[in-house]
Amino acid sequence: MEFGIPHLFGYLIALTHVLGVIAALHAVFTVRTAQGAIAWALSLLFMPYLTLLPYLVFGRSSFDAYIRARRQANREMHVAMAGLDWRDWVSEAVAARRSLDSGNLLAMPRLGSMPPLAHNQVRLLINGEATFEAIFAAIAAAKQVVLVQFFIVHDDALGRRLADLLLARAAAGVEVFLLYDGIGSHDLPRAYGERLRAGGVQVRSFATRRGLINRFQLNFRNHRKVVVVDGTIGFLGGHNVGDEYLGGKPPLSPWRDTHVELRGPVLTCLQESFAEDWYWAARRLPPLLLAEDFGNGEMLCQLLASGPADPQDTCSLFFVEAINAARQRLWITTPYFIPDEAVFAALHLAVLRGVDVRILLPARPDHRMVYAASSLFAFEALRVGVRIFRYLPGFLHQKVLLIDDCSAAVGSANLDNRSFRLNFEIMLLVHDSGFAARVQDMLEADFALARELREEDDQQINRLRQLGMRVARLISPIL
Known part of the structure; x- marks a missing residue:
């Protein structure tokens, strides 16, 4: 039987799909979170030409061995x-x-390995x-x-x-x-x-x-x-x-x-x-x-050093505990807002408790796919009562939390899955009213240079960009 270029392409296409199926099964069994497993598996099944090589290099899991x-x-x-x-x-x-145990942040002393x-x-x-x-x-x-x-x-x-x-x-x-x-x-x-x-x-x-x-x-x-x-x-x-x-x-x-x-x-x-x-x-x-x-x-002060080798999801739990501890005010600044379900639920509950929840995000993107996914989560948070602001002068990269009038945190962790579970991060939690007041003054100056989003802003985004935001959200667990 004669073997030509069309046959070769056919075999390559079939092989790519077979490898995509194998990689999708591998993702289901090895990727740490359900959201990440689903994102990788679907993309490998339906777009193996685009995702097989990235999965091999970026997403393949040597997690347990590491x-x-x-x-x-x-x-x-x-x-x-x-x-x-x-x-x-x-x-x-x-x-x-x-x-510290006498306050609201009861889990913090036991969350990290450092007292x-x-x-x-x-x-x-x-x-x-x-x-x-x-x-x-x-x-x-x-x-x-x-x-x-x-x-x-x-x-x-x-x-x-x-x-x-x-x-x-x-x-x-x-x-x-x-x-x-x-x-x-x-x-x-x-x-x-x-x-x-x-x-x-x-x-x-x-x-x-x-x-x-x-x-x-x-x-x-x-x-x-x-x-x-x-x-x-x-x-x-x-x-x-x-x-x-x-x-x-x-x-x-x-x-x-x-x-x-x-x-x-x-x-x-x-x-x-x-x-x-x-x-x-x-x-x-x-x-x-x-x-x-x-x-x-x-x-x-408490230093929280988190990373993928921790026995629990230290970074994600840090944000959940900080959000749950707030009684009057919770102000957050982050360049990337891609929360997992636990963090988003904690934000929603804080709003329902009557907490003044504000999140300050950049108005300019440094990574367009991440910015698109972040924008969709921002509008979802807006709909449950979180106040969302876009910082206008330049790119906002700071990672800061202000909890009521007594505690604040500064460090390297973003509000996204990469910081929650994949990166080594470090945050300093400070329990001091004077320091919290200085953080409040700093953030008030930042909010004064920001534009607050409104629900109707979502309607002004064209259909193509809305589609891009939703596609970005689908793959947000692996961004």
């Missing part, structure tokens, strides 16, 4: 830390925990100029150890300023460590790291696992942004290292983001979070410092 490997690394790290008497500071958390701690100082850093001025000043004054971790590091003006500063401290005898995510910083040239290593800086790229395909694995990314200097001052929040975070790249500029500066016992938790990630990347511990005197701070 969790086992990460948990084993964490256990090894804590065994290595046992000789440091590192957990002496936990005794200070007893009174703090009792104080709430008293006697901290937290300073709000609004936008990139304040953030990097404070971070660079702290690094420049370092005497012993500098720990730096970002999801994105660019080889641009800001990235080179950071590199020059790290090299200067390394030359002065300071131990300097830099950890960045391999996918988030995919365009960082090799020469950037080589220059730092040649100057004495220890540099690692956070990778999921070894192997060619895992090199491009978008899941299980390290989205944390952490800096700790000499165990006495630390930083976390939404900023990465790039000129766009200083508003230097239109059309998204001016960039709106928030960081915090920390002093006090909570820095032990921040160092422990960095140590877990560094140990995964390098299989050895960085130096960890316990300050002899943390000062006289009065704030009660």
